Amino acid sequence: MPSVLVVEDDPSIRQSLIEVLAEHGYAVRSVGDGFGALREVTQTPVDAVVLDLGLPDLDGGDALRMIRGISSVPVLVATARDDEAEIIKLLNAGADDYLVKPFSGGQLIARLSAVLRRTSHVPPGGAARTVQGARPAPAAEPLRATTVGELAVDPGARTAYLAGRELHLTRREFDLLAFLAHHTGQVVSKRRLLTEVWREPYVDDQTVDVHLSSLRRKLGERAAAPRYLLTVRGVGIKLVAPR
Numbered sequence: 001m002p003s004v005l006v007v008e009d010d011p012s013i014r015q016s017l018i019e020v021l022a023e024h025g026y027a028v029r030s031v032g033d034g035f036g037a038l039r040e041v042t043q044t045p046v047d048a049v050v051l052d053l054g055l056p057d058l059d060g061g062d063a064l065r066m067i068r069g070i071s072s073v074p075v076l077v078a079t080a081r082d083d084e085a086e087i088i089k090l091l092n093a094g095a096d097d098y099l100v101k102p103f104s105g106g107q108l109i110a111r112l113s114a115v116l117r118r119t120s121h122v123p124p125g126g127a128a129r130t131v132q133g134a135r136p137a138p139a140a141e142p143l144r145a146t147t148v149g150e151l152a153v154d155p156g157a158r159t160a161y162l163a164g165r166e167l168h169l170t171r172r173e174f175d176l177l178a179f180l181a182h183h184t185g186q187v188v189s190k191r192r193l194l195t196e197v198w199r200e201p202y203v204d205d206q207t208v209d210v211h212l213s214s215l216r217r218k219l220g221e222r223a224a225a226p227r228y229l230l231t232v233r234g235v236g237i238k239l240v241a242p243r
Contacts, residue, residue: 002047002116006030007037007063008078009056017050020105021112034058034066041071048074048116050108051095053081061093068094074115078103088214091170097207117199146181149241151219151228153181162219172197173215176208180229180239189236212237 004021008014009032021028029046031037034055041049049067053060064075077090077098087098096115099107145154150163155178160167169177179197180188190208198207212229221227227242 003027003029004112005037005040005046005049007032007034007049007055007060008052009033009054010052013052016105017108020108021050024109026112032056034060034063037063038066038070041067041073045071046073048076048112050076050078050112053077053079061090064090064093064095074119076108076112076115078108084210084213087210088217091172091210091214094170096172114198144182146184148181148184148228148239151181153178155182167218169215169218172211173218176211177215177239180237184239184241187232187236187238192236 002025004026006014006017006021006028008017008030011032014030014032018028018030029040029044031040032055034057037049037051040046051060051064051067055063058066060077060079064077067073067075074096075094077095078101079086079090079098080101081087082100090098096119097111099111145152145156147153152161154160158174160169160174160177175197176193179193193208213223216222216226216229219228221229223231228239230238230240232238
């Protein structure tokens with residue numbers, strides 16, 4: 001039974017989150033402040049953290065960075081802040097995913113299940129859910145080391161270099177870049193990225209947009225002046241060597 005730490009200062013919201021998680025088979029602990037979250041993560045490890053940003057003692061972003069300093073536990077940020085720059089900042093600080101308030105219990109469970117799958121944890125019932133007669137999904141094609149212009153991506157070593165300088169990417173940014181590099185010159189739809197990089201049908205297109213925006217910034221480009229990441233309007237994105 002995966003364990004989840006809920007960090008939420010509003011008692012009614014915290015209770016609602018606890019009830020939804022418990023109904024779906026999670027073991028839940030909860031605290032109402034940032035320092036309590038740090039104490040819980042340090043003393044009793046959990047499989048995931050649902051972290052509210054509006055905490056009474058610490059800004060949630062600071063709490064996230066502190067958690068990242070002591071643990072690699074998956075963190076799902078629950079925030080009322082829908083500004084793209086703020087979301088990019090949270091993802092760069094170590095958030096594994098985010099939910100913008102208000103959100104439904106179904107959204108919470110879907111996102112949390114996806115995070116647990118991506119980090120090798122099995123969500124409740126995940127190992128047992130099979131369909132009789134269904135064919136097993138084909139194994140993903142292994143990604144190879146690729147050089148595109150001055151960009152070098154090595155999925156095996158999980159490293160990326162641009163003009164000899166190592167890029168400091170989040171886990172999801174690296175996965176996205178490695179997949180695009182593996183399909184250099186091909187237009188890849190956002191739906192395919194959601195299926196093959198996120199491996200989760202409930203993630204929305206905005207999540208891809210946010211990660212692409214952050215990746216562009218680290219590659220030293222903008223959507224209005226792309227070098228490596230070209231958007232084909234209405235179709236998708238492709239990685240190319242700059243001309």
